[in-house]
Amino acid sequence: MSDDGWDTAVAVLRLAAQLIDGIQEGVQRRGFDDVRPAHGFAFVRISTGDATTADVAVHLGITKQAAAQLVGHLVDRGYVERRPDPRDRRARLLVLTDRGWACTAAAKEAATETVGLWKKRLSQSMYRHLATTLDALAEPGRLRPVW
Amino acid sequence: MSDDGWDTAVAVLRLAAQLIDGIQEGVQRRGFDDVRPAHGFAFVRISTGDATTADVAVHLGITKQAAAQLVGHLVDRGYVERRPDPRDRRARLLVLTDRGWACTAAAKEAATETVGLWKKRLSQSMYRHLATTLDALAEPGRLRPVW
């Protein structure tokens, strides 16, 4: 394997795919069959309690129109509620319902499960090394669909 | 919060996004502005010289109709040619044109560049550790759009 980085690149993409598949499968297995991966990452932003639709758009790196559609989906299915923003009557604050919190928890559990599979296949020190290195490389910012 | 794996999961997704963005940007910078990331991974399969449209579909994890559309795109733009398969008159073998090979090379260069940014930010031993670990975790198989 020539170390030109191509193999590493492919490996990263494969891991990302494993992860998304694992989370999606785990979330569905826990009874939430009407959510897509992107919804989980919207929940992450919404769970802070101070998010508007425009904030979700920035978080996911999509237009606010697309975010509005996505949030509408979540509202329709009972994961999210829109509340008036006491400080800005144009805005609607987004808050998770109980179902929304449950789904968020399910997503995190599923992620833990999938990453757990990696842990099991690595020595403890290798895993810690990996986690540290990934953390160092990952830049904060939008978390968006990969391609 | 650490070590429930969530942070690691997020980091993997962020890296994958960095990678796709980097490759896409680099490929466009090299003059190929009519290809999408998925096309690059189709090239990988086609470059073996024995691929049919159905093979590309399996490789990308999409339906063969979607693959046919994608391949049609590549044929229209001069990246790929369809040839009769001497052993099966139903099938059409896909081969890369010169332009197709050039684009494949551009994608690999762009990937190398992006991974090179990671290398620069890590010690040599940390990078090698990372590459080895990722390689151990990545399972062979389809390489498909991430979500």
Place this chain on the structure above:
DNA sequence: GGCGCCAGACAGTCAGCTTGTCTATATGGA
């Protein structure tokens, strides 16, 4: 008050993928 800016809604469009169906060819068994 008047001006521009921002949140969100509504309408229209488009790309990419899906399912369903069809023809032509291949393959294996009675």
Place this chain on the structure above:
DNA sequence: TCCATATAGACAAGCTGACTGTCTGGCGCC
């Protein structure tokens, strides 16, 4: 040899999720 079944690929129609453009209502600064 003939027929049943499977496969490669083409064509058609429809869906989803993204996009741009436009509009209203509320904010905030001068």
